[in-house]
Amino acid sequence: MKKVVLFxxxxxxxxxxxxxxxxxxxKVAVYxxxxxxxxxxxxxxxxxxxxxxxxxxxxxxxxxxxxxNALDKEQDFQVSGDVxxxxxxxxxxxxxxxxxxxxxxxxxxDYICHMSARLIxxxxxxxxxxxxxxxxxxxxxxxxxMANNIAYRLLNNKSK
Numbered sequence: 001m002k003k004v005v006l007f008x009x010x011x012x013x014x015x016x017x018x019x020x021x022x023x024x025x026x027k028v029a030v031y032x033x034x035x036x037x038x039x040x041x042x043x044x045x046x047x048x049x050x051x052x053x054x055x056x057x058x059x060x061x062x063x064x065x066x067x068x069n070a071l072d073k074e075q076d077f078q079v080s081g082d083v084x085x086x087x088x089x090x091x092x093x094x095x096x097x098x099x100x101x102x103x104x105x106x107x108x109x110d111y112i113c114h115m116s117a118r119l120i121x122x123x124x125x126x127x128x129x130x131x132x133x134x135x136x137x138x139x140x141x142x143x144x145x146m147a148n149n150i151a152y153r154l155l156n157n158k159s160k
Contacts, residue, residue: 025056025057025058025059027058027059027098027099028052028060028098028100029060029097030049030103031100031101032044032105033103034104035107036106039140040105040140041105043143043144043147044103044105044115044146044147045103045147046144047144047151048103048147051152051155052101057157097122098123099119099121099128100119100122101118101119102118102120103115103117104116107137111136111138113134115134115143115146116130116131117151119155129154131153131159
């Protein structure tokens with residue numbers, strides 16, 4: 001009987017420690033910019049969030065106007081050459097996100113869509129991963145497919 005109780009106790013302790021050892025998923029917001037209209041930005045944003053929703057390491061975080069304003073403010077600091085680390089940390093804390101995916105989309109005059117994205121650790125500003133892609137632009141379905149591919153490559157640990 002003592003062996004059974006000891007076994008059960010060890011199993012409970014093992015499960016507890018295993019649960020604590022697993023890393024919590026990272027909260028990620030998506031920010032789309034570039035020379036495209038609002039509807040196309042929404043298509044790209046939705047495709048990235050849809051791809052992210054199947055990933056256990058990252059949780060999509062709904063962006064809102066306060067997040068975008070804070071991000072724009074932080075980008076203004078970067079352009080000025082004065083990026084106070086305290087300000088970047090404060091943005092991350094206020095928004096409750098750990099990372100941001102910034103997607104830049106440009107449709108060139110020769111009907112080629114250029115899409116690049118960066119996964120940025122918001123607290124430090126470190127770019128964890130960066131990817132880019134270009135395809136012939138034939139319609140908005142291309143944007144969705146490209147954004148899906150970009151998100152997969154950013155979030156998959158095996159992808160380069």
